Each structure stands twice: as structure tokens, then as C-alpha cells.
Amino acid sequence: MAKILIIEDDPVISRMYQRVLKLSSHVAEIAEDGEVGLEMVRAVTYDLIVLDIMMPKVNGLDVLKQLKAHQETALVPVVILTNSVSDKVIKAAMAMGAARYLLKSDHDPMEVVEIVEDVLRSKKS
Amino acid sequence: MHKVLERQLERMLATGHSVPVEWREFLTAISDTYTHNDEDRILSERSLDLSSKEMVRINQKIQEEEENLRRERDRARTILASMNEGLIVVDQNRQVLSINPAAQQLLGMSSQNSVGQRAEELCSILANGRRLSADKRPIDQTLKYGRPIILTIQDDIGIETRSGKKFPLAVSTAPLKTSQKIIGAVVAFRDISQEKVAAGIVERQVIERTEEAKQRRAQLQASIKNLDIGFIMADQNLSVIMINEASVNILGSQMTDRPKNVNHKIAVGMKIADIEKVVKDNLKLFAECRRVLINQRKAVFRNIPVGNLYLNFYISPVIVGKKSIGVAILVEDTTEARLLERSKDEFFSIASHELRTPLSAIRGNTAIIKKFYGQISRSEIMEMLDDIHSSSIRLIEMVSDFLDLSRLQQGKIKFNFKPMAVGLVVTEVVKELESTAQANKLYLKFSSAIDRLPAVLADRDRVKQILINLVGNALKFTDRGGVTITGRTEGKFVSISVADTGRGISHESQRLLFKKFQQAGESLLTRDTSRGTGLGLYISKLLTMGMGGNVSLIKTEPGQGSTFAFSLPLVKLALKTPNLTGKKITS
Numbered sequence: 001m002a003k004i005l006i007i008e009d010d011p012v013i014s015r016m017y018q019r020v021l022k023l024s025s026h027v028a029e030i031a032e033d034g035e036v037g038l039e040m041v042r043a044v045t046y047d048l049i050v051l052d053i054m055m056p057k058v059n060g061l062d063v064l065k066q067l068k069a070h071q072e073t074a075l076v077p078v079v080i081l082t083n084s085v086s087d088k089v090i091k092a093a094m095a096m097g098a099a100r101y102l103l104k105s106d107h108d109p110m111e112v113v114e115i116v117e118d119v120l121r122s123k124k125s
Numbered sequence: 126m127h128k129v130l131e132r133q134l135e136r137m138l139a140t141g142h143s144v145p146v147e148w149r150e151f152l153t154a155i156s157d158t159y160t161h162n163d164e165d166r167i168l169s170e171r172s173l174d175l176s177s178k179e180m181v182r183i184n185q186k187i188q189e190e191e192e193n194l195r196r197e198r199d200r201a202r203t204i205l206a207s208m209n210e211g212l213i214v215v216d217q218n219r220q221v222l223s224i225n226p227a228a229q230q231l232l233g234m235s236s237q238n239s240v241g242q243r244a245e246e247l248c249s250i251l252a253n254g255r256r257l258s259a260d261k262r263p264i265d266q267t268l269k270y271g272r273p274i275i276l277t278i279q280d281d282i283g284i285e286t287r288s289g290k291k292f293p294l295a296v297s298t299a300p301l302k303t304s305q306k307i308i309g310a311v312v313a314f315r316d317i318s319q320e321k322v323a324a325g326i327v328e329r330q331v332i333e334r335t336e337e338a339k340q341r342r343a344q345l346q347a348s349i350k351n352l353d354i355g356f357i358m359a360d361q362n363l364s365v366i367m368i369n370e371a372s373v374n375i376l377g378s379q380m381t382d383r384p385k386n387v388n389h390k391i392a393v394g395m396k397i398a399d400i401e402k403v404v405k406d407n408l409k410l411f412a413e414c415r416r417v418l419i420n421q422r423k424a425v426f427r428n429i430p431v432g433n434l435y436l437n438f439y440i441s442p443v444i445v446g447k448k449s450i451g452v453a454i455l456v457e458d459t460t461e462a463r464l465l466e467r468s469k470d471e472f473f474s475i476a477s478h479e480l481r482t483p484l485s486a487i488r489g490n491t492a493i494i495k496k497f498y499g500q501i502s503r504s505e506i507m508e509m510l511d512d513i514h515s516s517s518i519r520l521i522e523m524v525s526d527f528l529d530l531s532r533l534q535q536g537k538i539k540f541n542f543k544p545m546a547v548g549l550v551v552t553e554v555v556k557e558l559e560s561t562a563q564a565n566k567l568y569l570k571f572s573s574a575i576d577r578l579p580a581v582l583a584d585r586d587r588v589k590q591i592l593i594n595l596v597g598n599a600l601k602f603t604d605r606g607g608v609t610i611t612g613r614t615e616g617k618f619v620s621i622s623v624a625d626t627g628r629g630i631s632h633e634s635q636r637l638l639f640k641k642f643q644q645a646g647e648s649l650l651t652r653d654t655s656r657g658t659g660l661g662l663y664i665s666k667l668l669t670m671g672m673g674g675n676v677s678l679i680k681t682e683p684g685q686g687s688t689f690a691f692s693l694p695l696v697k698l699a700l701k702t703p704n705l706t707g708k709k710i711t712s
Contacts, residue, residue: 012486012512016493019505023497054478083481086474104485108492 002047002120004028007037007063008081009055013104017050017081020109021116034058038066041073048120050112051098053082053089061089064096077119081112099123209315214301216309217268219244231316233288244312251283251291267298267310274298278317278324292316355456361449363397363414375436375458376403404431408438417442418449427459434460461636479523483516490516526660533667540584540672544696547619548576550585551610554592562600568607569600575612581619581693583672588693591668591676594661595623595689603627603686618674618692629683638678639666665691 004021006028008014014030021028029044031037033055041049049067053060060080067073077099090101099119102112205212211228215221224232224239232239232248239247244264250257259265263274275297276282282294296314300307349356355372359365401410407429417424423441439455490509494501501509532538551571562569592610599608606626613620630638639662662676669676669691676691 010482012516013482013489015508016486016489016512019509020489020493020497023493023500083478083485084474085477103481105481105488109489110492110496 002026002116003044004048004050004116005031005037005040005044005046006050007031007034007055007060008050008052009033010052013052016109017112020113024110024113024117026113026116034060034063037063041067041076046076048116048123049076049078050081050116051078053080053084053093061092061096064093064098068097077123079112079116079119210313211315213239213244213247213312213314214309215244215264215268215312217307219264219268221247222309228314231284231286231292231314233286233290248287249285250294250296251285253281254283256285263296263298264310264312267300268307271300271302271307273300278320284314292318293321295320353458355454355458357400357454357456358443358451359397359414359454360451361418363411363418363452365397365400366451372456375434375456376400376431404429404436407431410438413438414440414452414454417452421449428463434458435463436460464637465640476527480520483520483523486516487513487520526664529664530660530667533664533671538668538671540587542582542584542672544580544582545585545588546576546580547578547588547612547621547693550589550592551575551612551621554589554596555610558593558596558600561597562607565600565603567600567603567605569596570607571610572612575610575621578612578619579614580696582696583674583693587668587672591665591691592621592623594665595676595691598661599623599625599627599687599689606686614695615692617695617697619695620690620692622679622688622690624686624688626686629685630678630681630687631683635678635681639663639676669693 004026006014006017006021008017008030009032011030011032014032018028018030028050029040029046031040035057037049037051038058051060051063055063060082064078064080067076067078074097078097080093080098080101081104082102083104085103093101100115102115107115205223205225208225208227211231212223212225213221213228214223221239221242221244224234224236229235229239234247245259245262250262252261260269263276266272267274277295278293282296283291284294285291293316294314295317296312298310298312301309301311349367349369352369352371355375356367356369357365357372358367397414398411401408404410408426413424413426417440421442421444423439425440426438428435429438435458437455437457437459439457441453441455442449443451443453490513494506494509529538555569555571559569596608596610603625604627608623608625611622611624666676673694674692676689679688679690681687
């Protein structure tokens with residue numbers, strides 16, 4: 001039963017993951033871009049953040065950088081969920097401390113939930 | 126002594142008969158005399174013998190010589206007779222001694238009429254058309270000074286015969302000398318009319334060729350002048366001797382301290398070292414030019430950042446014979462190509478992302494419905510079905526774009542040209558996109574004048590596609606206000622404008638606007654949610670061009686909005702243009 005923030009600009013996608021997380025007994029909130037996401041993260045403590053890369057205004061990597069730069073947010077695990085396949089981006093994200101890097105189209109939403117739960121478990125231990 | 130007497134004397138002496146002293150003396154004296162005479166006679170006989178032999182030999186020799194001389198004479202005669210050149214021999218008083226057949230023919234005189242005459246009586250010599258006086262004639266000069274004289278086609282010498290015939294002449298005179306005296310002269314001459322004609326032709330050809338060469342050089346200079354590529358030529362001191370406009374534009378635009386109205390701060394006479402100041406530290410232009418000059422090998426320097434641009438420098442030595450007499454530098458602005466390359470990569474990134482997104486939505490939602498069917502409310506299922514549906518439509522649109530593009534580029538699109546009223550299509554599009562506009566609190570309107578526009582010859586479906594692209598873009602990039610569609614006749618075309626009050630388009634983005642891989646310039650990852658492949662404008666351009674019109678950005682102001690317009694040919698014009706229907710599009 002975790003509190004998860006989904007930072008994703010495409011509403012169709014964000015609703016889908018919110019739905020599947022809800023069906024798996026989690027609570028998921030949506031931020032439609034990086035700026036809003038950072039605001040929400042500062043206001044509320046989340047157990048995990050699901051982060052898209054390609055977004056307007058502030059892109060996912062910058063959001064990740066900012067999250068890790070601040071004490072309060074640095075410890076929240078971040079799962080990158082994107083359709084961006086660039087090696088450069090993957091490397092950068094992992095180097096900045098992302099917990100996982102997932103390609104949306106490679107996984108059914110349920111698999112994503114499993115991975116999220118996996119990350120949550122390993123954080124606990 | 127005579128042999129008989131000698132024998133007698135011997136017999137007498139031998140017999141010992143006493144010969145009276147007086148007899149002996151007398152005999153001796155006679156004997157001596159005879160002996161002497163004998164000797165003399167023998168000598169004479171011998172010398173006579175020798176002389177006769179000598180005479181015969183000499184005679185023979187004389188005969189041989191005569192024979193030779195006769196042969197030589199005959200040969201000379203033959204040569205003279207068959208010579209094309211006229212040959213005249215004169216003595217020191219200018220009297221003609223002999224004249225060969227060719228000369229006779231040229232002068233129109235027979236041998237009888239000429240031999241014995243004075244040379245000047247045979248013909249007149251003309252120089253530059255005027256008669257030469259006797260002492261100025263070549264023969265006279267040669268006889269006087271004993272020097273050969275040669276006059277050729279260049280000297281413009283002519284001859285006028287007794288019969289009035291005139292022709293241009295080449296003549297050479299040579300003196301005939303004994304050891305000290307001039308005894309005559311030989312004159313050889315010929316008619317050079319043909320040669321003059323040929324020379325005239327050659328001269329004309331030279332003029333023509335020179336003209337051609339001048340023209341080619343002018344063309345070369347013009348093409349160098351009009352080259353997109355910068356061209357600079359410098360001599361061996363690396364002073365600029367030639368520089369085209371493109372160089373001035375490319376390099377000049379990057380000179381930070383350049384006053385606005387001085388275009389030739391970079392100019393002929395400048396040193397390469399000065400140009401280097403523009404390039405600054407990124408390329409030691411002067412040193413590299415020197416190296417090329419010395420090594421006689423060309424050098425290439427790519428992607429040198431110069432101000433806002435990326436430039437390629439190609440430096441080649443100019444070699445004549447074996448020496449380097451200068452360098453030629455080509456300056457290529459690759460900034461746009463690099464942008465295009467980058468945007469190509471970005472395009473594929475964006476394209477793959479854009480295709481994957483609706484696919485993820487379709488896959489994900491169907492998976493959820495399958496797994497959690499019993500646990501989801503009806504309304505939620507409906508929502509998910511909506512999402513699946515809209516995603517698949519989005520996917521289909523994108524794939525259509527790609528396919529359209531592919532076919533357009535291969536020239537396989539066939540247009541269904543029909544006379545049509547643009548107004549009707551505008552109305553349709555506005556109706557379809559109204560809800561999108563309203564959802565974003567934007568207005569979408571069109572001017573009534575559109576209904577009164579004359580008919581155009583175009584493919585209705587494609588016109589709709591173009592309008593949807595332009596209006597869709599306008600709505601996408603507008604946060605406040607709205608989109609207005611207007612139309613008017615412009616010459617032989619109808620022009621439709623789509624004006625928005627949106628974000629406007631930056632200078633850099635404008636460069637790539639109608640190009641294939643549009644969405645470049647800004648950082649790839651911060652692209653806005655345009656939900657597109659960036660192909661729309663490019664496809665619109667190919668479509669309008671395929672229908673005989675064009676699409677362009679009319680104006681844009683960052684923060685204020687943009688206006689795009691596309692044109693289509695009026696029915697009247699289009700029907701007159703034979704190739705319009707089924708036109709192949711080349712991008």
C-alpha cells in the first residue's frame with residue numbers, strides 16, 4: 001500500500017498506470033509535468049516516484065537531478081518509465097541514482113507494478 | 126748514243142785495233158754527243174709519253190667535269206623549272222639573266238620578254254599598297270649592300286605585274302658574290318594569297334577562342350561569385366587575391382566588431398592572417414595555409430566553430446609547373462547540415478517515442494482489462510476503451526503520415542484534381558477541430574470572404590489534410606487567444622492564411638520549418654507535447670507543390686503568434702497548364 005507519484009505528461013498513459021496501481025492496492029497521484037511534479041514532491045512524501053523523460057518545460061533527467069540534489073527527496077526511489085531508448089539518457093539516469101529504467105512498451109502495466117513493488121521491498125531492507 | 130753506233134764502237138775498241146787518237150777522241154765526242162742526245166731524246170720521249178698520258182688523263186677529267194657540270198646544270202634546270210617559287214637571277218646592273226617557269230607564270234612574262242630586261246621593268250613592288258621606288262626594292266638593297274633580304278606575310282609586301290595583276294608576296298633575295306665583288310642577285314618569291322587567307326582565318330579563330338576563353342573565365346568568376354561556398358585565393362605571400370561574396374558573408378557575419386554597412390572588411394588585399402582573426406583560436410589558418418603551400422598537399426579542417434557557425438575549411442595548393450604559387454581555400458558552412466543531422470537523429474528518437482506511446486496505451490489497457498475484468502466498474506472500462514480507441518487512431522494517423530511521406534517522396538501520390546470551393550473544406554475542418562479548440566479555451570474562426578473565393582483546381586482530400594495540419598499546429602502552439610482563417614485571390618492563385626496568437630517561432634526553428642526533420646533546435650528532451658512526428662509541414666509542402674501551389678510562413682513574432690499561408694491555382698489557370706494534372710513531386 002504505497003503512495004506513488006507519477007510524473008508523466010501524456011494523460012492516457014498516466015491514467016493507465018494510476019489505474020493499475022490502484023487495482024494493485026496502491027495510491028497513485030499524477031503530475032502532468034516536471035515543474036508540477038517537483039512542487040508536489042516538496043509538499044508530500046511519496047514512497048516512490050514514477051518518472052517520464054520526454055516532457056515539456058523541464059525534462060525527466062533534470063527533474064531527477066533536482067530530486068537527488070535535495071536532502072528531503074534524495075532518498076525517494078525513482079523508477080524511470082519512458083519510451084526513450086537513448087543509451088546516453090539511460091546511462092545518465094542510472095548514474096544519477098535512478099532505481100530502474102523501464103521502457104513502457106516493453107512491459108504490461110502489471111509487470112511495472114511488480115517492479116515498483118520490488119523496488120519498494122528492497123528499499124525497506 | 127745510238128745503239129748501232131755503240132755496238133760498232135765497242136767492237137772496234139774491243140778488237141784492239143788501233144784506233145787513231147783523233148778518231149778515238151772524235152768517236153768519244155760523237156759518242157758523248159749521241160749519248161747526250163739519246164738521253165735528251167729519251168727524256169723527251171719519256172716526257173712526251175708522260176705528257177700524252179697526262180693529257181689523256183686531263184682530258185678525261187675535263188670530260189668528267191663537263192659531264193658533272195652538265196648533270197648539275199640539268200638538275201638545277203629541273204629544280205628551277207619545277208619550283209613553285211619564282212626565281213630570277215639578275216646581274217649587278219639588275220639585268221635579268223634567267224627566269225624560271227614559275228616566275229614567268231607569276232609575272233605573266235615569257236623568258237624572251239624578261240631576260241635582258243631590267244628587273245624593275247618586269248613588275249612593281251608594293252609595300253602597304255604603295256609602289257616602292259627602285260632603290261627601296263629588295264633586289265636593289267641586296268645588290269647595294271650584299272645582304273640577303275627576307276620579306277614575309279607580316280611585311281605586307283605585294284606585287285603588281287605588267288598586266289595589272291596584283292597579289293601579296295613573300296620574297297627573299299640573296300647576293301651572288303665572288304670573293305669580294307657582288308656580281309648579281311637571286312630573287313625567290315611566291316604568291317601568298319592563300320596563306321593570307323589562312324592567316325586571316327587563324328587570326329579570326331584566335332579572336333574567337335580568346336573571346337570564348339574570356340567568356341569562360343567570366344562564367345567561372347560568376348559561378349565562383351555565386352557559389353554558396355566561400356572561395357578565397359591567396360598568393361604565395363598569403364595575401365588575398367580573390368574572394369567571393371559567400372566568403373565575405375560567411376566570415377563577415379561572424380566578425381564581432383564589424384560595422385554594419387561595411388561589407389568588405391574582409392576583402393582583397395587582406396592577409397590571411399587578418400582572416401584568421403575571425404576564426405580565432407579554433408584554427409591556425411595562416412600557419413595551415415603556409416604548410417599547404419610548402420608541402421604542396423591539401424588539408425581539410427572540419428566543423429570548426431566560428432561564432433555561431435560550424436565551418437569546414439578546404440585548403441589546396443595552387444601549383445604551376447612544380448612551384449606553389451598560392452593557395453585556394455573553400456569555406457563551407459555546415460551549420461545547417463549539422464543541425465539537420467542532429468535533427469535526423471532526433472527525428473528517429475521522437476518518431477520511435479511517438480509510435481511507442483499509443484502502442485503502450487493499447488497494450489497496457491487491454492492487459493489491465495483482461496487481468497482485472499471482474500474488478501473494474503463499467504465506467505472505468507468505458508474510459509479504458511476510449512483510451513484504446515483514441516490511441517489506435519493516433520497510431521493510424523502517424524503511420525499514415527509516414528506512408529504519405531514515403532509515397533510523396535517516391536512521386537507515387539496521385540492527385541484527384543477537381544474544381545472545388547475552398548470555403549467548403551474550411552467549414553468542414555473548423556467543424557472537426559472546434560471541440561479541440563474549445564477544450565483549450567481557444568477560438569477558431571474564419572472570415573466570410575472565404576465563401577466568395579473563386580474555385581481552385583485541387584484534390585479536395587489533400588486540401589483538407591493541409592488545412593488540418595496548419596490549423597492543428599496553430600491550435601497546438603497557442604495557449605491563449607485563438608486561430609483565424611482568411612482567404613483571398615492573389616494573381617492566379619487563391620491564398621488561404623491561418624493566423625494564430627500563439628508562441629511564435631524562433632529564428633533557429635524557422636530554418637528547419639518545412640524540412641523533413643523539423644523538431645530540432647531546442648533540446649530533444651524538452652520538446653513540447655506536440656504529439657507529432659514533425660512531418661506535418663513537410664508533407665503539406667509536398668502536397669501543395671504537387672498541386673501547383675506552395676505553403677509558407679508569412680510572419681511570426683515570438684510571444685505574439687504566427688501566420689502560415691498556402692496557395693492553390695485557380696481553375697482557369699490550372700486548366701491552361703498542361704502538366705499540372707498527375708504531376709510528379711520531387712522533394
